[in-house]
Amino acid sequence: MAQNKEKVVIVGGGIAGLSAGIYALMAGFDAEVYEKNAIPGGECMGWSRNGYHIDNCIHWLTGTDQNTGLWKVWKDVGAIDENTEYADTAKFYSSRVGDTELTLWKDLDRTEKELVEKCPEDEAEIRKFIQYVRYAETCQIPSIKPMDMMGVKDYIEMGKAMADMPKVMKEYGRISCRELGMRFKSPVLRKMMSDYLPGEYTAYSFLVSYATMTSGNGNIPMKGSLAMTLRIADRFRKLGGVLHTSVSVKEIIIRNKKAEGIKLEDSTEVSADHVISAVDTDFLYGRLIDRKYMPSDLAKAYEKRKEYPITTGFQVAYAIDDSFSGEDTIFFDCEPLKVGARSFSRLSVKNYAYDKSFAPEGKAVLQANLLQTDEDYLFWESLSPEEYKAKKAELAGEITKRIVTEFPELEGRIELLDAWTPLTYNRYCNAYHGSYMGFVTTVGNKQMRFKGVVKGVSDLYVAGQWIMSPGGLPIAVISGKFAVQRILKKQGRSIDI
Ligand SMILES: Cc1cc2nc3c(=O)[nH]c(=O)nc-3n(C[C@H](O)[C@H](O)[C@H](O)COP(=O)(O)OP(=O)(O)OC[C@H]3O[C@@H](n4cnc5c(N)ncnc54)[C@H](O)[C@@H]3O)c2cc1C
Known part of the structure; x- marks a missing residue:
């Protein structure tokens, strides 16, 4: 009689969660991923507006060189392979x-x-x-x-x-x-x-x-971030994984110092032999389990907001003619503009004309990203819904003016598609202060690196970009694999997957 397989339940269907799911299946476990959004991928994302695709993650994917160990990980999870086409940018x-x-x-x-x-x-x-x-x-x-x-x-x-x-x-x-x-x-x-x-x-x-x-x-893989995420989700499903979307997890159930499963928003309980958290660590420690479990280095970093800044952004996307000569990414001086709590006198635009699948013929998407951090997040958070909407529109207009001043050929040929803020990342991904990377590595701070186990609780593992500075896609994808290797090691099995 076939033996029942042990089940790994994963909270969060971003790159780390999907990676954990795939490696769990490769190691012979059953795997279920619970993702709060309708689409998996978390911060590795893109969306459509007025017939355009706004690609909102991969500026570069570390690990596209086939001679690196990371390339094999990306291949294992179905993100890229030998035939992947990359953007032809110089x-x-x-x-x-x-x-x-x-x-x-x-x-x-x-x-x-x-x-x-x-x-x-x-x-x-x-x-x-x-x-x-x-x-x-x-x-x-x-x-x-x-x-x-x-x-x-x-x-x-x-x-x-x-x-x-x-x-x-x-x-x-x-x-x-x-x-x-x-x-x-x-x-x-x-x-x-x-x-x-x-x-x-x-x-x-x-x-x-x-x-x-x-x-x-x-x-940069062609067709962008969302397409890559969907390839990974597809691989997870094809290996036999179950992906639950639009399901929010409320709690990780810990009994007798052991993680026994998860509780969903509607209070349904799902049992598991092993639980992997692949959500933002500020959300894990405090919302899904008690804050007391947070490793002390991480807790200190959350306390010292000046020493451990985070990265987020106020971003704007436009539709333009693809004949626009300012190709790729360019930074230029501009009239000072206050965004959040800080003032900018330099601006950048990134032209996505390199990927024709993002826009109708003859058109392209142009994006501006003004970096924001903790105090900016607090500014955005302090606004009422009406003020927030009005501020977004006002700033998008100011940014448009500055772009047109620098590139007069865009006058009358630039149309606003969307604008989003640090609050968007918090709402969409439960991201701490809207951070879409881990803590910034500065000269004065200590690089964050922790094991991805929860002291005092067995069978609970932590994946996600926050386990190692500075975060990003490579850390997310390897952290999913590492969490499964920790389960295997504990069981005395080979960690070669
Ligand atoms: C504009 C931008 C540009 C970037 N550029 C690059 C780049 O060029 N290169 C690079 O390497 N990285 C880049 N990144 C960073 C990269 O996107 C992230 O580091 C990575 O996607 C993080 O993956 P993760 O799985 O650790 O976390 P997340 O993507 O945050 O995944 C966590 C998942 O958990 C889900 N979740 C949260 N709470 C719950 C809950 N209660 N129940 C169920 N599900 C829940 C979330 O919805 C989310 O899907 C960029 C990000 C952005 C936004």
Whole structure:
């Protein structure tokens, strides 16, 4: 007689939850995912407006190089494979000040040539920056097993593969992006270095981000974020997983120090042999289980709001003609604009013309994202529903004006599609202060990394981007795999899945 399989119940159907579900099935468990929204994917998302598709996640997907361990994880979960088509974009982004425009190309030699030609006064610092981006190309996210399960051999191999990374950490690990900018004399280079990531981020995060692109390990899959999410959900279902959508989980049931299942919003109880939480950790510790279970490092980070900032955004999407010449992402100066609690004198637009599936023929989607953090979230939260609506519309109008001032060719040819705020992420994903990444890695703070187990409770595991700074899709996807490996390890089984 066939033996009943053990059941893993997963709370949250974002990338981490779906990954946990897939690896649980691959390891021979039954798996059910409970997702509060009608569509899985959480923050890896896109939606339609007036015949346009607003793609709202992947600016780069780390792990598109087939020689990396992360590529195998993305393949396991059905996100990408050998035949995946990627966006044919040549640039990381451009920065403009006055008439001078510089570009960080995917081709690092081209960047070096352009930067040295246009800013000869910074030649030595540019050449050093380029050299260190090359070193940073060796950076890899450990994806075979959790680091605490690695043996000496694993560490030696990792050390060999990332031999040049310590140099990057030594030179750029203790300065912020803003300080990196100050090393240059050219006004454009100064601004460029803290255009993409906020000024307080560590400079090495910026180098690693750019290096991910230049090494070919950070491409953008065509058809965007939602299509990738749906491929992963499809893989989960095909392996036999059950995906419950539009079902909110109210509580994780803990009895006798053991997770026994979950309670849904309508108070239905679902039993489980193992529970994996793949929701935001602020929501897990406090709403689904008692706050007392929160690891102390994480609790401290939530208390120290200045030291551990979060990343969210006020975003606007437009329909434009695809003949618009400002291609890809470009940053430029603008008349100061207060958004949330802070004022901006630089703005960026990203042109999505590279993917024709996002817009009707002859058209494209253009997006602006003004980065927001904790105090901005509190500003948005303080508004009444009427004030909130009015503020969104007012700011969208102000941003449109500034875009048209910079790109007069868009006058009369730019149509607002949608605007959303940090509150949107909180409402849609239960994301802490609307954060769509983990805590920001700054020069002063400690990188967040915790095991994904809950001290004092057996059979409860934690996945999701918050288990390791700075979050993002790679951490989300590996955290799902790691949670299942922890179950296997506890059962004395092989963790090779
Ligand atoms: C604008 C933007 C750009 C980004 N760009 C990039 C990028 O270029 N590269 C990159 O790597 N990352 C990027 N990210 C970050 C990336 O999207 C996230 O790091 C990742 O999707 C987080 O996945 P997760 O599964 O950990 O969390 P989430 O996506 O938050 O998933 C949690 C899920 O749990 C569900 N949930 C919450 N509460 C409950 C409940 N009570 N019951 C049931 N379900 C519940 C939520 O609805 C959600 O689906 C970007 C994000 C945004 C928004």
